[in-house]
Amino acid sequence: MKPIAFTLNGVARTVTVDENRDLLWVLRDDLGYTGTKFGCGASFCGACTVLLDGREVRSCVTPMSRVAGRKVVTVEGLAQGDKLSPVQEAFVEHVGFQCGFCTSGMVIGATALLEANPKPTRAQIIQGLERHLCRCGAHLRVVDAVESAARKMAGGAK
């Protein structure tokens, strides 16, 4: 057990935990942030994706030792109050989800993708989301949503 300080959705937090524990369960079980989902526990599916210093990581295989001193953003941290982020808005508008269980990870993954590449081609969006699984088959809508968010963030027409 050891105190680990990090920033969670813009707020400084310190948790005293075994540093080998994975971020996913500290978020869900210790801190009550249940928006981040458990899907496979082995970094295959992407349901647990969060931003770590702005880049997407699989929280199910991210030990707290890696989190110390860094910035974590979960799906709960994307909106500014009631104002959804452009990616969230686009997911709502294009219905980039069905059951919604992969959606937290998808939204985070898309946010990271657009952060790294604000003007992606459709092929780059597909490649960028390749490691996010969706069983309902909302893929088409997700890609449409990310394309639309990119356009909107670039200030273009939607």
Added chain:
Amino acid sequence: MIVPEGWGFVETIDRRDFLKLTSTGLLVAFAVKPADGALRPVWNFAEQQRTPPDFNAFLHIGANGRVTLFVGKIEMGQGIITGLPQIAAEQLNVPIDRVDCVMGDTDLCPFDNGTFGSLSVWRLGPVLHAAAAEARAVLVQMASEKLGVPVAELTVKDGVVVSRTDASKAVSYGDLAGGKKIERRYEGQAALAKVSEYTIIGKSYPRPDARAKVTGKATYAGDMVPKGALHARIVRPPAHGAKLTSADTSAAEKVPGVRVVKDGDFVAVLHAHRDEADQALKLVKATFTPSPSTLDHENIFAHLEAVDVPRRQMEAAGDVAAGEKSATQMISAKYRKGYVAHSPMETHSAVASVAADGKVTVWAGTQTPFPLQTLVARALKLAPEQVRIITPFVGGGFGGKSASQQAIEAARLAVAVGTPVRVVWSREEEFFFDTFDPAAVISIRAGLDGAKRIVSWDNDIIGSGGRGAAMFYAVPNHRTMTKGGWNNNPAGMHPFAVGPWRAPGANANVWARESHIDTMAAAAGMDPVEFRLLNLKNPRMQRVLEVCARKFGWTPKPGPSRRGFGVALGEDAGTYVVNMAEVKVDPATGAIRVVRVVCAQDMGVVVNPEGATQQMEGCIMMGLGYVLAEEVRFRNGEVLDRNYGSYSLPKFSWMPKIETVLLDNPDLPSQGGGEPAIVGMGAVIANAVFDATGVRITQLPMTPARVKAALGKNG
């Protein structure tokens, strides 16, 4: 339960709120007739049924003018959270955002057998139409008395009853219903709004759960954390058929915060943190008997053919032997497909809590809250009323959450430890305990006469049952036998549980039939679409085929045309569906690239076109999985595919260009929409592969290795 109050806000209400809400206002109780299917016992649930209910949904209108539907159905992504309110709003003449939906809560909603079979709009829908119309009639009658205006002179606009001639004479539903308690049983007498007058049905509305789902606020069973809740991890056998012989939990017990439950062969370790429970589980030293099973994913087909299970005749007409005599060509083939996992992204999850009075509440990711209530009660030796199942949002089901063993496990453990318990299956548990889509062997022997008409059809289906196999081509002599199915299989048929998988059995059966039809078209030297049109005497299906062909830009050419075009026809849940696809096959690797899929569907009156379209798109994407890659491998009771490292779901890069068409058919009531578009995916791709290569592949999934081998043998 799901209460998207004001469309987009999700919260929990309890029994007191329900009684308060329904203590005044208009409450209409309505039922789906058992003959309509929604109450038909499904799967192995016959023995789990309670007294047959006499109604199975409520519609309430309160003083605030809000309409609340209480239905036992659940929302797992399919979108009835939008579709059902649309129906009520249409018949009541209220804006859709005034309708709330309370779903899947056994304390608040009347009995419902479960959410499956594309039944919600198809079978519950008509009764909801009628109940809402009844509520409207009651309210208009009350308004007539209050306003002193004859019923015939009244109309309803946005929840306000108003005189057609004097707009000052008006009263809102809320004012009519408020302060009184009016209970009505649906009698089916009220006149329905006409299809031609619909203003809400047939339009698309934003999903009320969208905001909650993109912000992480939508709650699923595993997100419920009652105070003091512990995560449970259960000691599992390494193989089906293996039995626990010993479990040494002493090391796990020494871990701070860990509790251990041992109840016969049910052994669990519990901890407040899931990952620490995982670690404690690894410390348990358990031994098991070996599994007696000698089956694997390769010898399973011979086993299914040999296993002593009686066949039953599903359908027959004419005289198959005589038909075969009149044939000029006989075409026979055997089709095999493996087991497929449901693999919803949310693993089976449940949280159970026991109140001071002994009442057990279970939040469960389930498609069948009411049958589950009975099962949990039975496991705990309680009356069903002592168990409440609450179904939050379900993270995908596809039939796999008709079985909800995890909820029973959570409830048993909550009783054992006296504190709330969370059971969230690992992905490995999900693959192990899934009720797989059964492996199947389908043998078809069919005859073609000189006029290129199908004159005989002899279909022997092992494993997949009869759904989707009904003959809709104009074949005078046909017979379909089934041996086993996706439900009610005798012990020994399968090495593990099988169950309903999105359009259960139809994926295999439609694949085999439409592959065979395609082979016959090629044998007749005909274009596959023209051959089908020649052999159909079904104007509704012909129309869907023609619409799809137009959208696709199909030009007639006998196969293999080397264009890589495929077509498949299907009927499911009352809906007619045609898929067309274009594929490219890489002969060097055997990889199939599905370039384009066009899907046309006649589902009668479409309640929510966007929702229906999303279901079609989802079916197409999900279908790519079982067609191209998904097959559960196993050996001697052990499931070898346990996570996505070896078992691949469809990925973004697999996505073809998807185009969908919903046919306008206002004369037909709404049919099912959750499953039809998936049933043709096997055949449409197999037929396109044949068209591209001239090689017929008769085993699913069509993995690169299988395709390469088939091309090498026949190409």
